[in-house]
Amino acid sequence: MKKIMALLLVLSVVFMTACSSSTTESEVGAEVSGNASYPMTVVDQAGREVTIESEPQRLVSSYYITSSLFIALGIDDRIVGIESEPYKRNIYELSAPELLDLPWVGSPKDFDFEACVALEPDLVVLPLRLSDVADKLEKLDIDVLLVNPENEAGLIAMTELVATATNTSERGQELIAFIERVKTVLNDSLGDAQPVSVYLTGNSDFLSTSPKGMYQSDMIALAGGKNVAAEIDDTYWVEVSYEQVLVWNPQYIILAANAEYDVDSVMNDESLSICDAVINGNVYKLPAEAEAWDSPVPGTILGSLWLANVLYPDKITDEQCYDLIEEFYETFYGFSYSSITTAEAA
Amino acid sequence: MCALFLLSLFVGKYPFTIEGLLAGDERQWLVFKMLRLSRSIVGVAGGFALGVAGYIYQTVFRNSLASPDIIGVASGASAGAAFGILFFAESLMVTVSAFGGAFLAVVFTLLLASIDRSGRNSTVILAGIAVHAFAQTILMSLKLIADPEKELASIEYWIMGSLNGINSSSIGINVALIVISMIILIVLHRQALILASDEGEAKMLGLNVNGSRLLVLMTATVAVASVVSMTGLISFVGLVAPHVAKRLTRNNSISTMVLCGIVGACLLEAADILARSVAATELPVSIFTSIIGVPFLVFIIFKGGKGHE
Numbered sequence: 001m002k003k004i005m006a007l008l009l010v011l012s013v014v015f016m017t018a019c020s021s022s023t024t025e026s027e028v029g030a031e032v033s034g035n036a037s038y039p040m041t042v043v044d045q046a047g048r049e050v051t052i053e054s055e056p057q058r059l060v061s062s063y064y065i066t067s068s069l070f071i072a073l074g075i076d077d078r079i080v081g082i083e084s085e086p087y088k089r090n091i092y093e094l095s096a097p098e099l100l101d102l103p104w105v106g107s108p109k110d111f112d113f114e115a116c117v118a119l120e121p122d123l124v125v126l127p128l129r130l131s132d133v134a135d136k137l138e139k140l141d142i143d144v145l146l147v148n149p150e151n152e153a154g155l156i157a158m159t160e161l162v163a164t165a166t167n168t169s170e171r172g173q174e175l176i177a178f179i180e181r182v183k184t185v186l187n188d189s190l191g192d193a194q195p196v197s198v199y200l201t202g203n204s205d206f207l208s209t210s211p212k213g214m215y216q217s218d219m220i221a222l223a224g225g226k227n228v229a230a231e232i233d234d235t236y237w238v239e240v241s242y243e244q245v246l247v248w249n250p251q252y253i254i255l256a257a258n259a260e261y262d263v264d265s266v267m268n269d270e271s272l273s274i275c276d277a278v279i280n281g282n283v284y285k286l287p288a289e290a291e292a293w294d295s296p297v298p299g300t301i302l303g304s305l306w307l308a309n310v311l312y313p314d315k316i317t318d319e320q321c322y323d324l325i326e327e328f329y330e331t332f333y334g335f336s337y338s339s340i341t342t343a344e345a346a
Numbered sequence: 347m348c349a350l351f352l353l354s355l356f357v358g359k360y361p362f363t364i365e366g367l368l369a370g371d372e373r374q375w376l377v378f379k380m381l382r383l384s385r386s387i388v389g390v391a392g393g394f395a396l397g398v399a400g401y402i403y404q405t406v407f408r409n410s411l412a413s414p415d416i417i418g419v420a421s422g423a424s425a426g427a428a429f430g431i432l433f434f435a436e437s438l439m440v441t442v443s444a445f446g447g448a449f450l451a452v453v454f455t456l457l458l459a460s461i462d463r464s465g466r467n468s469t470v471i472l473a474g475i476a477v478h479a480f481a482q483t484i485l486m487s488l489k490l491i492a493d494p495e496k497e498l499a500s501i502e503y504w505i506m507g508s509l510n511g512i513n514s515s516s517i518g519i520n521v522a523l524i525v526i527s528m529i530i531l532i533v534l535h536r537q538a539l540i541l542a543s544d545e546g547e548a549k550m551l552g553l554n555v556n557g558s559r560l561l562v563l564m565t566a567t568v569a570v571a572s573v574v575s576m577t578g579l580i581s582f583v584g585l586v587a588p589h590v591a592k593r594l595t596r597n598n599s600i601s602t603m604v605l606c607g608i609v610g611a612c613l614l615e616a617a618d619i620l621a622r623s624v625a626a627t628e629l630p631v632s633i634f635t636s637i638i639g640v641p642f643l644v645f646i647i648f649k650g651g652k653g654h655e
Binding site: 107109202203204205207208211232239240242243244258260274 | 373493494495496500503511627
């Protein structure tokens with residue numbers, strides 16, 4: 001009888017364990033995988049047709065923006081190679097610390113071709129400027145998607161493309177829906193607001209700024225602001241003079257999230273002492289606790305939200321702003337934003 | 347030079363008006379004194395210093411291709427600036443670091459050259475080439491570890507040179523050093539000319555060759571380092587100004603040295619006027635020093651050649 005009881009006990013433990021593992025697997029599967037059929041052909045953001053034979057399980061990203069997208073899509077466990085120096089990105093530590101231990105494949109500046117090939121990836125996602133690398137990888141039968149999230153439409157297109165290729169379209173649509181929801185909140189709340197002028201500074205230097213063609217210009221517009229440098233028709237950081245900044249005389253000066261200098265250095269700069277933004281103390285730095293919202297990462301819409309809260313605190317309240325930020329990171333990155341900001345403040 | 351200086355006071359993004367300035371418009375006066383005037387002063391003083399220093403280097407080394415980098419000044423300043431950009435956030439520290447880099451490079455060059463007791467100029471030049479190569483290696487290493495989105499962009503922009511960041515609070519010490527260096531070099535003009543002759547002859551004339559060379563070169567280096575630590579590298583002025591001045595005066599008197607300074611000042615001031623006015627953004631000044639300097643030099647050579655015929 002004891003033997004029968006023991007056997008029943010063992011069988012029940014095995015059964016319960018099996019049930020519990022199958023539940024876990026099915027939960028993960030339901031969370032990220034859709035029902036796409038392979039082989040599938042997609043057109044990447046360079047206009048290349050890429051045929052993917054089966055659902056990619058080994059992903060390589062040499063671009064922090066696509067690495068962040070993989071996390072948001074819930075497929076960070078499929079990443080086998082990542083861009084150089086991932087420890088510089090807080091978001092990995094907060095959301096997917098296992099990425100910090102992965103092999104590096106270089107950066108868009110110095111892509112390590114051999115390191116990438118050695119990882120035997122199913123799919124490599126590269127920025128558009130590495131199109132020559134994509135051609136070489138294709139010759140080795142490695143699928144490559146080229147992406148170009150340098151404006152808002154490009155970011156949405158990149159999200160759809162990567163989500164489709166990795167069979168995570170449902171998650172991708174949730175991400176896009178969140179972005180659209182925040183845009184609606186901004187449009188509805190700021191509809192009749194008088195645009196205030198904003199000067200956004202670059203990471204390297206206070207006198208470098210984002211012209212019309214940069215993502216940051218869209219971010220300011222979405223927040224109801226007017227980018228004073230939008231009159232410059234360019235697509236990369238440009239250098240301007242103190243005199244030009246004084247001619248623009250912006251109402252707000254916003255420092256890039258990763259700026260090498262701080263708010264005090266701008267406030268104490270004698271050459272800017274007659275600028276309205278400095279006189280009124282309207283100099284702020286974009287938060288960088290999680291990631292730089294002034295770069296086209298999936299959470300970049302939060303940059304517009306935060307900026308709208310700074311520019312129009314009566315229209316976009318603190319509560320509205322930080323509730324949405326909290327929801328975003330809990331939903332797509334699995335951590336609490338308020339807990340990290342509280343910890344930093346303490 | 348005076349005309350260009352005056353012109354530079356009224357070219358730029360901020361819309362000054364004579365009426366506004368005469369009426370004592372406080373805002374206009376503040377911007378004028380703080381930004382425009384100081385930038386114009388640095389254009390003239392910096393160009394003058396680079397021209398005179400170029401003349402000194404070419405004379406002392408008896409090498410018409412000599413420029414501040416022949417003894418490692420420019421590459422030392424670049425490595426120093428890159429170090430400052432990477433490890434210090436403040437722009438003042440970048441200036442100090444660039445100045446220190448330039449000075450350190452020259453000290454190394456002269457120390458290396460002192461190993462050869464014959465005191466030949468060619469040894470100094472060879473030592474300069476070695477220090478230049480070493481400073482370039484340091485610069486490359488610093489660029490390699492620099493963040494491409496932040497520090498690397500700053501280093502690259504610094505190397506291209508610009509008078510954009512100049513304001514009244516940041517130029518005082520550097521301009522004072524330039525003025526003092528220029529006075530010393532004018533006083534030492536005779537020694538510089540003797541150093542250009544054969545070492546034996548110089549010694550026969552009672553000159554302490556090594557001591558005088560050290561003094562003259564260090565003074566010229568202080569002048570160049572004072573300029574480039576404020577503006578970043580400015581190419582071509584130190585090389586072309588002496589050629590133009592010598593072609594115009596056809597002698598090596600003190601007036602030639604002063605003319606080198608005037609040509610350098612005109613070149614840098616004109617280049618800066620273009621750098622701040624031809625586009626909606628600020629452009630690197632070295633582009634324009636070359637664009638203006640090359641045709642001018644070709645014209646002078648062509649005119650000189652026809653004169654000889």
